[in-house]
Amino acid sequence: MNSYERFAEVYDELMTDIPYTEYVEWIQTYAPAQNYKNLLDIGCGTATLAFLLHKAGYAVSGIDLSEEMLAIASARMEDEKITMPLYAMSMDELEGFSELDVAIIPIDSINYVKEQQNVVETLKRIFGSLREGGQLFFDVHSLYKMDNIFLDGPFTYDDGEISYVWYTEPGEEPHSVYHQMTFFVLTESGLFERFDEEHYQRTFAFEQYVKWLKEIGFSHVEVTADWMATQPTDESERIFIRAVK
Structure with missing residues (x-):
């Protein structure tokens, strides 16, 4: 999990x-x-x-x-x-x-x-x-969201302080998705800090x-x-x- x-x-x-x-x-x-x-x-x-x-x-x-x-x-x-x-x-x-x-x-x-x-x-x-x-x-x-909408990526977001690029790909099991996200967050120094996370979801x-x-x-x-x-x-x-x- x-x-x-x-x-x-x-x-x-x-x-x-x-x-x-x-x-x-x-x-x-x-x-x-x-x-x-x-x-x-x-x-x-x-x-x-x-x-x-x-x-x-x-x-x-x-x-x-x-x-x-x-x-x-x-x-x-x-x-x-x-x-x-x-x-x-x-x-x-x-x-x-x-x-x-x-x-x-x-x-x-x-x-x-x-x-x-x-x-x-x-x-x-x-x-x-x-x-x-x-x-x-x-x-x-x-099932529709998992098999169609999520796989219609990549998705992006930018509000000036937080940005991300969100890639998705099918998981091993039916109706599952890997979410691979790269974030850029504005810090107090005025520079952006990057971090990455990967999540996995499955539905039935x-x-x-x-x-x-x-x-x-x-x-x-x-x-x-x-x-x-x-x-x-x-x-x-x-x-x-x-x-x-």
Whole structure:
């Protein structure tokens, strides 16, 4: 599984287009904080979404594999005087949580789990950590996005302070992609510092996620697409899945 390293330093600045408030609204619609208090953010990153959920009334904990991301989240907590337990942990090794009301795996975080058995293990461990009636919310890249959009690179970005060149190539497994990114970040000296990262993502058909969830024991599974309550199409880019224990 990949872990964000230096990318963590610029992650928030590059992700300002993610509609985090819509993610909060999705969760609130089915699991309002007054009835679903305890929430675990799996792959919480710098805790941008976790902070919004905290402000919405949830008692949030977070895990992430990247200690660099968690360090930024902890510094933000200190600045805003918020207490939120954070743990460095791989999602397929999730342990120590029980009777959770809600678990989320936001912003395609589960697509960083490379092996099929580890994806299933992640879902099993979440199931075991939820109370009866607890809910899991997560999203994944669609097959179309992985096989077509991601491979239509390279992609570039430049805002004067942060620049990157992002190359992609197919991975070894079906519906997988290597992301090779070179960043140039303006420093206080007026010079640009370069660093490189490589990430690997893999996805599966949404029908496969549904099959796994039902085999694990989730009683109800709902699938929508692209930040709206619409059914997935052949050209949907992001798939949203809600499962009830």
